[in-house]
Amino acid sequence: MGLTRTDNYTSEQVNLAQLLKVLGHPARIAIVQSIIRTNKCICGDLVTEIGLAQSTISQHLKELKSVGIIQGTIEGTSVCYCINVETWDRLKLSMNELLNAVDANPNCC
Amino acid sequence: MGLTRTDNYTSEQVNLAQLLKVLGHPARIAIVQSIIRTNKCICGDLVTEIGLAQSTISQHLKELKSVGIIQGTIEGTSVCYCINVETWDRLKLSMNELLNAVDANPNCC
DNA sequence: AAAGTTAATCGTAATATTGCGATATAGCAA
DNA sequence: TTGCTATATCGCAATATTACGATTAACTTT
DSSP states (O other), X not given: OOOOOOTTSOHHHHHHHHHHHHHOSHHHHHHHHHHHHHOSXXXXXXXXXXXXXXXXXXXXXXXXXXXXXXXXEEETTEEEEEEOHHHHHHHHHHHHHHHHHHHHSOOOO | OOXXXXXXXXXXXXXXXXXXXXXXSHHHHHHHHHHHHHOSOBXXXXXXXXTSOHHHHHHHHHXXXXXXXXXXXXXXXXXXXXXXXXXXXXXXXXXXHHHHHHHHSOOOO
8 A cells, every 4th residue: 555544543643653754864854953953044055964956955844844843934035944843842742751651661571 | 766865964863763764653653652551562462452454563563673673572472572672762862862952942933 | 137046846767665465484272 | 283373474556755857936136
């Protein structure tokens, strides 16, 4: 099929999976890290920073934007991208809940 | 292409992306949560718990195992799966570093 | 207006993922 | 041995992803 079934899962599971899937690519990790690090509106600098074609970077930005991880506002001829804090906090909560669940219940084998 | 280029990124970026990619599917989130929650060796219970075919569950388990998120030991006729704590701790460190980087540097737009 | 810059979109090719049924493998029970 | 159960693997079809070059859109500068 190739189509992920979503009807068996809670919306929380689907939501977290969606965010992690988008972050599950080194280029998008690098993009997010770069946006965080520069702490300012960066634009096409990513094309030279990461060694990918402009259209490829734009596509990755679109995916990050589509799930609300980043948001962009037009600044003249270029675009300012930054982290969407609401989505980020939601991710942080869900992910920490998952990550910390293991410590409480150590594994058995 | 369809092939992710890895030569532009640090091994940390590739590694984190790999783990997040595998976790980026609701079935695998559900599987991991189930393993954590039951805190014991669960096996084919997943097939009834999650509504997917046995072969599909087996495939998801294989992917989780391939990146070291879970490990399985044979228990007679069934298999005991549990969280691989070393990988989990590595994920926790990398992910927290990324997640907490935003708080320090609030976004600009 | 014309040319330049920046980013998005389109089209395409190669590859990966998802899911299933069918089959194989391996241990346990009769 | 003969079945029974549990899991893994194979083969397949449908769809998604990744990456690129070419083009378009929109704003700036000359």
